[in-house]
Every structure is written in structure tokens, then in C-alpha cells.
Amino acid sequence: MKCPYCSYNDCRVLDSRGTDEQTAIRRRRECNKCKERFTTYERIEEAPLLVIKKDGTRELFNRNKILNGMLRATEKRGIELERLEKVARDVEQELRNRMEPEIPAQEIGELVMEYLLNLDEVAYVRFASVYRHFKDINKFRQELDRLLENN
Numbered sequence: 395m396k397c398p399y400c401s402y403n404d405c406r407v408l409d410s411r412g413t414d415e416q417t418a419i420r421r422r423r424e425c426n427k428c429k430e431r432f433t434t435y436e437r438i439e440e441a442p443l444l445v446i447k448k449d450g451t452r453e454l455f456n457r458n459k460i461l462n463g464m465l466r467a468t469e470k471r472g473i474e475l476e477r478l479e480k481v482a483r484d485v486e487q488e489l490r491n492r493m494e495p496e497i498p499a500q501e502i503g504e505l506v507m508e509y510l511l512n513l514d515e516v517a518y519v520r521f522a523s524v525y526r527h528f529k530d531i532n533k534f535r536q537e538l539d540r541l542l543e544n545n
């Protein structure tokens with residue numbers, strides 16, 4: 395690691411820690427020559443995660459899509475963005491922990507629903523209604539009944 399001040403090619407690491415999102419490692423370094431201190435970020439390489447869509451096509455996993463879906467479902471529910479961002483991160487982590495290169499979109503949706511159920515029941519039903527494309531009101535009602543029974 396080259397020092398940004400004197401370009402000397404030797405420094406020591408004072409401190410290493412993950413960033414909030416755990417996608418990079420932050421290192422505090424000190425140049426062994428001029429003793430200046432600086433910070434570097436190293437991205438943690440992530441294997442690409444593919445989503446298998448309903449029509450069989452694949453697309454790169456995108457956490458923002460989950461977040462957007464939840465934002466729609468939680469509209470006017472007074473849930474902090476921060477909590478939704480955490481859910482999106484947790485979902486991504488859980489998916490990555492499976493170590494599978496491809497995951498059906500449906501499974502991702504089900505996982506998001508599990509998290510939403512713990513967060514806000516109205517949001518859960520809204521998300522489920524969009525996600526599962528309830529074809530008629532009876533299916534929607536069944537879902538609601540199932541939800542109420544579990545309480």
C-alpha cells in the first residue's frame with residue numbers, strides 16, 4: 395500500500411473494521427516513513443447472485459428492488475427507512491449465506507414476506523397481494539384469515 399503523502403511503499407495497519415454494510419473493510423494505516431496516517435477501503439469481493447425470474451430469465455440480484463417493494467408496501471405506515479434498509483440487508487445476507495449462485499425470485503419474495511410479517515402486518519398483506527398476484531378477492535381473504543389465525 396503506497397502512502398498518499400510521500401509514495402513510500404510500506405505502511406502499517408493501525409486498525410481494521412468492517413463498514414456498516416459489511417461490504418468493505420476500512421483500514422487505518424500509518425506510513426512507516428513520513429508517519430502520516432490515512433484510511434483505505436477494500437471492497438469485499440462478492441460472488442454474483444442471480445435471480446431466476448418467473449419467465450425463466452436471470453438478472454443480477456439488486457437489493458434496491460427489495461427495498462422499493464417494501465417502500466410501496468409500507469407507504470403511510472410510519473416505518474423508518476432505516477428499518478427497511480436493515481431488512482433488505484438481512485434478506486441479502488440470508489440469500490448469500492445459502493451459497494447458491496441462483497435463487498428463484500419467488501423464494502426471495504417469500505423471505506421478504508417473512509421479515510415484513512414481523513415488522514408490520516398491513517405491509518405484509520400489501521406486499522403479499524402484489525407479490526403473489528392474488529387473482530381474486532377470495533385468495534386475498536384466505537391469506538388474511540391465515541394471518542389472523544396465526545395470531
Ligand SMILES: [Zn+2]
Pocket residue numbers: 397398399400401402425426427428429430
Ligand atoms: Zn509517507
